[in-house]
Amino acid sequence: MTTFTARLRALTLSFALPLTIKVPLMVAVLMVAVSAILSNQVLVRLSATQERHLEELTGAYLDGLSASLVPHVLREDIWEIYDQLDRTRHAYVGVRAVSTLVAEPGGTILAASDPHAFPSQTVLPESLVGRFEGAANLVLDEGGGRAFIRRALSYQDLPIGSIYGEIDISGLLAERREVLLALVLTNIALTLVLAGAGYLVVRRMVRPVDTLAEHLERGRGGRMEPIPEQRIGPRHSEVGRLFRRYNALVDAVNEREALAARLADEERMASLGRLASGMAHEINNPLGGLFNAIDTLEHHGDKAEVRRGSLDLLKRGLVGIRDVVRAALVTYKSGASRQPLQPSELDDLRFLVRPEVMRRQLTLMWRTDLAGDLPLPAGPVRQSVLNLLLNACAASPLGGRVEFAARTRGGELVIQVSDQGPGMPAEIAAVLQSDGRAEPPPAQGSGLGAWMVSRLVRELGGRVAVAPRAEGGTTVTITVPVKEEGPIRHVA
Amino acid sequence: MPGKRQVASSEPLWRGMHPFGRRRLLAALAALGAMGGASGAFSRTSAAASREVRFGLTPVFLSSDLELLTRLRAYLAGALDRPVTLVTRRTYQEITALLLSGQLDAAWICGYPFIQYRERLSLVAVPVWRGSPLYQSYLIVDHDRQVAGLPDLRGDIHAFSDPDSNSGHLVTQAALAEIRETPDAFFGKTFFTYSHRNVVRAVASGLAQSGSVDGYVWEVMSEIEPALTAGTRVLRKSEWLGFPPVACAKTAGHRALADDIRRALVAMGDDPAGRAVLELLRLDGFTPGDAGLFDGIAHNLDLVRSLG
Numbered sequence: 001m002t003t004f005t006a007r008l009r010a011l012t013l014s015f016a017l018p019l020t021i022k023v024p025l026m027v028a029v030l031m032v033a034v035s036a037i038l039s040n041q042v043l044v045r046l047s048a049t050q051e052r053h054l055e056e057l058t059g060a061y062l063d064g065l066s067a068s069l070v071p072h073v074l075r076e077d078i079w080e081i082y083d084q085l086d087r088t089r090h091a092y093v094g095v096r097a098v099s100t101l102v103a104e105p106g107g108t109i110l111a112a113s114d115p116h117a118f119p120s121q122t123v124l125p126e127s128l129v130g131r132f133e134g135a136a137n138l139v140l141d142e143g144g145g146r147a148f149i150r151r152a153l154s155y156q157d158l159p160i161g162s163i164y165g166e167i168d169i170s171g172l173l174a175e176r177r178e179v180l181l182a183l184v185l186t187n188i189a190l191t192l193v194l195a196g197a198g199y200l201v202v203r204r205m206v207r208p209v210d211t212l213a214e215h216l217e218r219g220r221g222g223r224m225e226p227i228p229e230q231r232i233g234p235r236h237s238e239v240g241r242l243f244r245r246y247n248a249l250v251d252a253v254n255e256r257e258a259l260a261a262r263l264a265d266e267e268r269m270a271s272l273g274r275l276a277s278g279m280a281h282e283i284n285n286p287l288g289g290l291f292n293a294i295d296t297l298e299h300h301g302d303k304a305e306v307r308r309g310s311l312d313l314l315k316r317g318l319v320g321i322r323d324v325v326r327a328a329l330v331t332y333k334s335g336a337s338r339q340p341l342q343p344s345e346l347d348d349l350r351f352l353v354r355p356e357v358m359r360r361q362l363t364l365m366w367r368t369d370l371a372g373d374l375p376l377p378a379g380p381v382r383q384s385v386l387n388l389l390l391n392a393c394a395a396s397p398l399g400g401r402v403e404f405a406a407r408t409r410g411g412e413l414v415i416q417v418s419d420q421g422p423g424m425p426a427e428i429a430a431v432l433q434s435d436g437r438a439e440p441p442p443a444q445g446s447g448l449g450a451w452m453v454s455r456l457v458r459e460l461g462g463r464v465a466v467a468p469r470a471e472g473g474t475t476v477t478i479t480v481p482v483k484e485e486g487p488i489r490h491v492a
Numbered sequence: 493m494p495g496k497r498q499v500a501s502s503e504p505l506w507r508g509m510h511p512f513g514r515r516r517l518l519a520a521l522a523a524l525g526a527m528g529g530a531s532g533a534f535s536r537t538s539a540a541a542s543r544e545v546r547f548g549l550t551p552v553f554l555s556s557d558l559e560l561l562t563r564l565r566a567y568l569a570g571a572l573d574r575p576v577t578l579v580t581r582r583t584y585q586e587i588t589a590l591l592l593s594g595q596l597d598a599a600w601i602c603g604y605p606f607i608q609y610r611e612r613l614s615l616v617a618v619p620v621w622r623g624s625p626l627y628q629s630y631l632i633v634d635h636d637r638q639v640a641g642l643p644d645l646r647g648d649i650h651a652f653s654d655p656d657s658n659s660g661h662l663v664t665q666a667a668l669a670e671i672r673e674t675p676d677a678f679f680g681k682t683f684f685t686y687s688h689r690n691v692v693r694a695v696a697s698g699l700a701q702s703g704s705v706d707g708y709v710w711e712v713m714s715e716i717e718p719a720l721t722a723g724t725r726v727l728r729k730s731e732w733l734g735f736p737p738v739a740c741a742k743t744a745g746h747r748a749l750a751d752d753i754r755r756a757l758v759a760m761g762d763d764p765a766g767r768a769v770l771e772l773l774r775l776d777g778f779t780p781g782d783a784g785l786f787d788g789i790a791h792n793l794d795l796v797r798s799l800g
Contacts, residue, residue: 079651079685082699115698120649121681 023202024195031194035187039180046179050172054147055138058167061095062151064088065163073102073110073153073161078120081111089113096168098146105159128164145170208239212246223257224250264455267448268383283324286317293317323351341378343370346406346415349386356393362402369407374482376413380456381480387449388417388476395421395474412462413480420473429466432476453478544575545749548587548599550736560772567765571756583686584656591741598740598753603789604658606739610783610790616738616750617757618781621708621774625735625781628707629659631667631728632695642667642728650679651691651700658789659706660688663730666792669799689713689720696723708735712774734785738778754780 017025065088072080085100101112103124112118118125131139131148139148147167153160215227226247233240293310300306326348346368357364385404392402400420407414424432431450457464462480469475547568561578569576579596581587588605590596591613598616606613618625633639642664652675653660661684668678675682683700685691688709694700707729714721738757740750757778760766770777 078649078681078683078699079690079694082694082697083685083690086693086697111699120699 019206020199020203024198027198028191028195031187031191035183035191039183039187042183043176043180046176050176051138051140054167054169054172057092057094058138058147058149058165061088061092061097062149062163062165064092065100066151066153069102069163070153070155070160074155076110078111082113082115085111085113096171098166098168100163100165102153102161102163104161110161124164128166140169142169142173145173208233208242212242215246215250219250219253224253226250260455263448264452267452283321286320290314290317323348324354326351341374341376341381341413343368343372343406345378345382346370346385349382349389349404352386353389353393356390357402360393360396361399362393362396363400365401365403367403367405369405371408374408374413376460376480376482380460381413381415384453384456384478385415385417387453388478391449392417392419392421392474392476395419395424397421408482411482413478413482415478415480416475418469418473418475420469420471423468423472424466424474424476432464432466544577545572545598545753546577546579546596547753548579548581548591548596548601550581550584550587550599550601563765563772564769567760567763567769568756570765571759571763572752584654588656591739594741594743594746596740597746597749598738600736600738602654602656602658602736603734603786604662604793605656606737607786607790607793608656610786612742613739614742614750615781615783616740616754617778618737618785619735619773620776620779621735623776624732625779625785626732627659627735628732629663629730630705630707630710630726631664631702631730632692632705632710632724633702633727634695634698635723635725637701637725639727643671645702645727646678647680648701649681649683649699650675651694651703652682652684653688653691653703653705654684654686657688657706658733658736658792659730660691660704662789662792662796663733664704666795667728667730669795672799674799692720692724696720702727706736715774731788733788734781737781737786754778 065084068084068088069081072084081102085102089097089100097113099112099114099117101118101124102110104110107124107129109118109120109122109124111120128148131141132150133139137150140146141148145168147169149163149165149167151163153162211227211231215225218225227243232243232247235244290313293313296306296310301310347366350364350366353364356362385406389402389404396402396419402420403416403418405416428450432454434454454464457478457480460480462478465477465479467475467477545568565576565578579587579590579599581590584602584605587596587599588601588609591599591601592609606615621627631642631645633645639645650664652664655661665675668675683694685694688706691700691703691705692710692713695703703724707726710721710724710726738753740746740753758780760770761777
């Protein structure tokens with residue numbers, strides 16, 4: 001069980017190896033398996049051929065021996081039998097007889113080529129007869145490098161004895177060993193060559209994948225780069241087509257990024273337009289009063305009381321206009337967006353949304369619990385909050401209430417904007433919470449603001465959450481991490 | 493004279509040849525040579541001079557060594573001044589039968605058939621070995637075998653050379669007869685190898701536990717094939733007996749030719765080619781001999797017959 005687990009783990013490990021190793025390894029394993037099967041086949045065939053060959057040779061040997069032995073065996077002529085066996089022992093090329101003997105049907109040895117080992121007139125030893133099972137007349141003892149043969153002698157269909165022979169087959173076995181050695185060496189060489197070739201081929205095949213992976217990795221951090229033309233290779237190869245498609249994708253992505261940036265700019269300009277008209281309205285409102293005050297001063301300026309009242313009126317009207325203008329300037333002043341965020345800069349947003357608040361007769365609840373400056377770029381934060389506030393104003397019914405709250409909590413700036421609207425449409429909420437990865441909305445107005453917020457917050461490393469309120473309406477929460485060491489301080 | 497060249501080359505040829513075959517051939521040559529002594533004069537005066545001489549060789553000396561046979565025949569042909577054919581057969585019996593039936597002019601046979609058919613055969617010449625026309629029969633056993641004498645060999649598988657061989661059969665038969673035994677009863681099993689050299693092979697290989705062999709053959713083999721005789725040990729040597737002789741049929745027509753053959757054989761040592769043949773056979777020469785040399789064999793035969 002342990003072995004199985006270990007093997008499984010080893011197998012899993014092998015799948016974790018790079019292709020350049022895995023493929024040659026598989027080739028090698030395959031080759032070893034194939035060569036093992038082939039070698040086995042060859043050796044089985046070889047040994048079958050050898051055995052047949054041996055059978056034929058010994059058959060011919062025994063045929064010749066029988067023909068010359070039969071008359072001597074009939075006469076039980078010990079000398080002639082011995083003389084035959086002794087002289088024919090080395091007479092047959094290919095049959096290296098170690099010893100031969102002739103026995104009577106009863107098992108008594110008539111004569112042997114080596115009488116010391118097999119004396120005449122003695123019974124055949126079991127060590128020889130026992131080797132032959134049943135009718136087998138050729139028995140191989142590969143361990144001892146010997147073959148044992150037997151041939152019945154008959155005369156006029158009557159058995160008159162048997163020839164037994166011990167043949168040296170070490171030559172055949174040596175040949176088999178040589179073949180095996182040659183096979184093994186050839187297969188090792190082939191396996192190494194093929195595995196090496198596999199390594200080279202796979203490395204070559206995998207190189208484009210590496211190129212692609214490298215470009216994808218590089219594109220993760222920012223702008224994606226197309227693969228240079230000189231690395232693409234032949235136009236119609238698979239790799240060429242893949243690289244071209246990748247480059248087309250890079251172009252499309254980059255184009256979309258550019259479009260998104262342009263859209264963001266346009267949205268900013270659009271909201272600026274809306275703000276501008278609101279501001280014009282805001283400025284225009286007190287203008288009537290201010291002109292009245294000026295008229296009053298012209299006609300009744302000599303009266304101290306009237307003059308004081310008119311000047312006071314003028315001053316308040318101008319202060320209101322200045323606040324609006326200053327807020328607009330801070331928001332849109334070039335370069336101001338990278339300044340650290342001051343609490344007052346958030347508070348200034350009130351003036352920017354006031355025209356909208358007044359137009360819709362809303363109540364704006366404002367709370368800021370910030371200790372001091374935050375090392376955050378002011379621009380994106382203000383832009384996001386402004387968008388949310390304008391959205392909340394638009395969503396709230398006439399006479400409704402919009403709430404703003406900002407505070408720091410555990411190293412994070414948490415800003416909440418709540419309204420009493422009918423609830424945020426799901427697609428808008430999805431865009432808001434999408435970490436800025438959502439597609440930019442195709443049409444102006446519907447969700448473009450939300451997409452910009454999510455994009456800005458993402459750039460700050462923060463997140464957006466949308467939640468319905470129990471008493472009706474929606475709360476949008478922006479959470480942005482505040483870093484002690486930030487780019488703000490560096491700029492400052 | 494071709495003989496000189498043969499002498500010069502005879503020793504190396506001998507060394508390279510199959511020893512046993514050489515020996516058999518040499519014996520045949522010696523027998524043939526008996527005629528050669530007076531051949532020159534005889535052939536010119538005899539009407540039968542141009543007739544082919546047929547000379548028989550017993551398997552004791554028979555060899556496949558064709559070169560030695562050729563050399564023997566060449567000497568005889570030269571000495572007799574007529575063509576010579578050497579006739580060989582597997583058994584003593586066949587040669588004896590051919591000789592008795594007149595199909596051979598002379599043959600180198602064994603003392604045993606000479607005694608068996610002494611009424612019909614006459615002596616041509618007897619080889620001289622180690623100074624006398626005598627030899628022994630050896631009883632041999634495996635070199636490492638611890639036995640003291642013939643009685644210890646009871647139950648053996650015993651190798652004889654030929655049923656008609658004195659040294660390779662009759663001597664042992666007679667020795668057993670002295671203790672009232674016969675080979676078949678005394679030994680467990682006997683067989684004939686039809687050659688003295690094969691008796692040595694049979695005992696050395698272990699096929700036979702003991703054997704009866706020609707002492708002359710064993711001694712020469714121990715010089716030429718020491719590896720083979722080293723596997724055997726001489727357990728018992730017989731008394732000295734008449735060396736296997738060259739004989740011819742006792743017919744009037746053969747007498748003159750027999751004399752020629754005898755002269756050729758006896759004069760072998762005087763001729764370089766003949767000396768070469770004798771050297772190959774390890775014989776000193778041939779002597780006319782006397783039938784009395786074979787009395788010992790006759791005695792043995794009587795002994796065996798008295799028991800059978």
